[in-house]
Amino acid sequence: MSSKKLLLGDEAVALGALHAGLSGVYAYPGTPSTEITEFIQNNPLAKQRGIHSRWCTNEKTAMEAALGMSYSGKRALVCMKHVGMNVCADAFVNSAITGVKGGLVVLAADDPSMHSSQNEQDSRFYGKFAMVPIFEPSDQQEAYDLVETAFSLSEKVGLPVMFRIVTRLAHSRAAVTIKDKARECNEFNPDNGKNWILLPAIARKQYLVLLSKQEEIEKSAEVSSCNSLEIIDGKGLGIVVCGIARNYVKEAAPKGISAILKISQYPLPVKKILKLAEISDGILVVEDGQPFVEERIPAILGAGYPVYGRLSGRLPRTGELNPDNVAAALGVSREITFKAADNVVGRPPALCQGCGHRDVYKALNEVAADYSGARIFGDIGCYTLGALPPFRSLSSCVDMGASITMAKGAADAGQFPSIAVIGDSTFTHSGMTGLLDAVNDKSNITVVISDNLTTAMTGGQDSAGTNKFEQICRGLGVEPEHIRVVIPLPKNMAEITKVIREEISYCGVSVIIPRRECVQVASRKARKKLCDKK
Amino acid sequence: MKKNIILSGVGGQGILSIATVIGEAATDAGLHLKQAEVHGMSQRGGDVQSNLRLSDDEIFSDLIPKGEADLIISMEPMEALRYVPFLSKDGCVVSSSEPLVNIPDYPSKEALLQELKVLDNVVLMDIEAIASDSNIPKSANMILLGMASRFLGILTPEQLRDAIGKIFAIKGEKIVCDNCKAFDIGLEAVKGK
Numbered sequence: 001m002s003s004k005k006l007l008l009g010d011e012a013v014a015l016g017a018l019h020a021g022l023s024g025v026y027a028y029p030g031t032p033s034t035e036i037t038e039f040i041q042n043n044p045l046a047k048q049r050g051i052h053s054r055w056c057t058n059e060k061t062a063m064e065a066a067l068g069m070s071y072s073g074k075r076a077l078v079c080m081k082h083v084g085m086n087v088c089a090d091a092f093v094n095s096a097i098t099g100v101k102g103g104l105v106v107l108a109a110d111d112p113s114m115h116s117s118q119n120e121q122d123s124r125f126y127g128k129f130a131m132v133p134i135f136e137p138s139d140q141q142e143a144y145d146l147v148e149t150a151f152s153l154s155e156k157v158g159l160p161v162m163f164r165i166v167t168r169l170a171h172s173r174a175a176v177t178i179k180d181k182a183r184e185c186n187e188f189n190p191d192n193g194k195n196w197i198l199l200p201a202i203a204r205k206q207y208l209v210l211l212s213k214q215e216e217i218e219k220s221a222e223v224s225s226c227n228s229l230e231i232i233d234g235k236g237l238g239i240v241v242c243g244i245a246r247n248y249v250k251e252a253a254p255k256g257i258s259a260i261l262k263i264s265q266y267p268l269p270v271k272k273i274l275k276l277a278e279i280s281d282g283i284l285v286v287e288d289g290q291p292f293v294e295e296r297i298p299a300i301l302g303a304g305y306p307v308y309g310r311l312s313g314r315l316p317r318t319g320e321l322n323p324d325n326v327a328a329a330l331g332v333s334r335e336i337t338f339k340a341a342d343n344v345v346g347r348p349p350a351l352c353q354g355c356g357h358r359d360v361y362k363a364l365n366e367v368a369a370d371y372s373g374a375r376i377f378g379d380i381g382c383y384t385l386g387a388l389p390p391f392r393s394l395s396s397c398v399d400m401g402a403s404i405t406m407a408k409g410a411a412d413a414g415q416f417p418s419i420a421v422i423g424d425s426t427f428t429h430s431g432m433t434g435l436l437d438a439v440n441d442k443s444n445i446t447v448v449i450s451d452n453l454t455t456a457m458t459g460g461q462d463s464a465g466t467n468k469f470e471q472i473c474r475g476l477g478v479e480p481e482h483i484r485v486v487i488p489l490p491k492n493m494a495e496i497t498k499v500i501r502e503e504i505s506y507c508g509v510s511v512i513i514p515r516r517e518c519v520q521v522a523s524r525k526a527r528k529k530l531c532d533k534k
Numbered sequence: 535m536k537k538n539i540i541l542s543g544v545g546g547q548g549i550l551s552i553a554t555v556i557g558e559a560a561t562d563a564g565l566h567l568k569q570a571e572v573h574g575m576s577q578r579g580g581d582v583q584s585n586l587r588l589s590d591d592e593i594f595s596d597l598i599p600k601g602e603a604d605l606i607i608s609m610e611p612m613e614a615l616r617y618v619p620f621l622s623k624d625g626c627v628v629s630s631s632e633p634l635v636n637i638p639d640y641p642s643k644e645a646l647l648q649e650l651k652v653l654d655n656v657v658l659m660d661i662e663a664i665a666s667d668s669n670i671p672k673s674a675n676m677i678l679l680g681m682a683s684r685f686l687g688i689l690t691p692e693q694l695r696d697a698i699g700k701i702f703a704i705k706g707e708k709i710v711c712d713n714c715k716a717f718d719i720g721l722e723a724v725k726g727k
Binding site for chain 1: 544545557558561566567568569570571572573578579580581593594595596597598599600601602612613615616618619621622623636637638639640641642645646649653705706
């Protein structure tokens, strides 16, 4: 039995995982992956089955907890945005060496065009680096269907499996045919093997085990029905499409095409690529992200075979695919009647009116103006918008937690005042270890933990450190008299600036915690209260 | 039949609610549908848009190709203008006429409305004022949907009104009534256009 449901790509993955007998999802919020975990948190079946779905502190803790669940024989899903792969890379790469017991699916949501990100790294490189199978669904239906396939393959070959999606699938809705019955969850059945203990002597053996599994995962991709060769004209240009690229090619309906080879499972199906090459006079690779496949094809076909794509310049080197740039690469032209309008300017996002971060930046700017050469190092979250007008407060934003450690390094080099601004959730994600470094070094830095009691940027998820920040800072060795809490409101400006001045003049690590609830979360709570009353 | 719709506006104006209502109606009508949304950073007062594609046949791309949008539905006039290159030759624009100025370099209102008005099929209306005069200040987006329903073609106003009932049911009867009222005001306002 089956039924149809309108689902975001993210929701299709979530429901696919639940129907595949998932026992736990482990994740840190990150656009465009957040809705997967949120869907599971709100799903009745997940509640009924007691599926773990609480947010984790960061992607590394998520990956490791999921590995523990897999060790215990149960199916686990890890979700993150692409840059989260950098945070959990140690655990991820080594989980391929230990192998897994219960199915383990690692979902990376890539963000080509950087809609909400600081780079457009392609997670498929991580999958290949760790030598594990990768799935890349082409639409919402396949996203739902392939999660079950991924869990089964993971258990069959005893490896974690990567599941790669991109923004345009994650955040696009379509009707999905879903099963009416969910597979049962695996029983608790912990493993006993020595493969989990990666001492060098065991790790060397396990690495050979991983290498020996390659033939099986290559064969699985070769025969996979989601890697399909569709003959069009039988001669002409051959097209390789990865994931959602298929849809843009189909939309363009190009002429003079030999065949379309759709790839949704890796390692690359070499025999199918050879077959495509045989009937084609060149191959165009259409893939979202970086030229992962385009770079590999010459190794399969030889350097002389003509290959086109992002590297050759036929498709743009950067940014996401869209129906227009793919149509152009296929030589399909469309009639465009209207040119871009004159009276249109960019409308960048801004901090909300009434947001506490605004008061923090206003105060910091006022104090920073007293010094020549003050620097404020920023971090990842809503408050990164403090880099834009009207504040223009920030000198840097690199990765989760980098504000504190960059302020420290700059202070080591002679920077004064050296100020870090980090949000509450980002602080517990990756800021605490850097603060410990600064404390141990007695670095002369001022850390502002701008605490809005939530993970605001991604829509207001629980923040791991709420109500614990003073305790955490004391525990890490920040002197109690240099942990200062203020309420960021315009009426408190005199007090806030005074506290900032005092802590800058203190030669050592000080932490200022401006604390006021996110205005979006506050108004959502108020609306819900009103609704409940009715 | 196939309809490509671009919904645009500024974060927080409620374009995703419009998309949800059309999506519900389309699903009930058994149409194929793809709807690409923008989540995350740009929702903080930045420009937001959603690509909505409805068809009785299979839809491939989640995004609408340039020159192939049948309808732009916009909560803000500059945000309507932003997507004009996506409009097909016979495409329509249904938009709020009142700028939301939250940036320092917002263009002149006269110039941008003029640029919109030279297009063949444009309906502009001060939906915020109508909503506030009608005592339904939070339902301006459904007035806009009512206006747009005249040009949608693939779904009837009745189908859309039913979908409003379903989508807002969870928020209580008054919200459903306000939104249906808003929809009907919009529908009436463009009668004969």
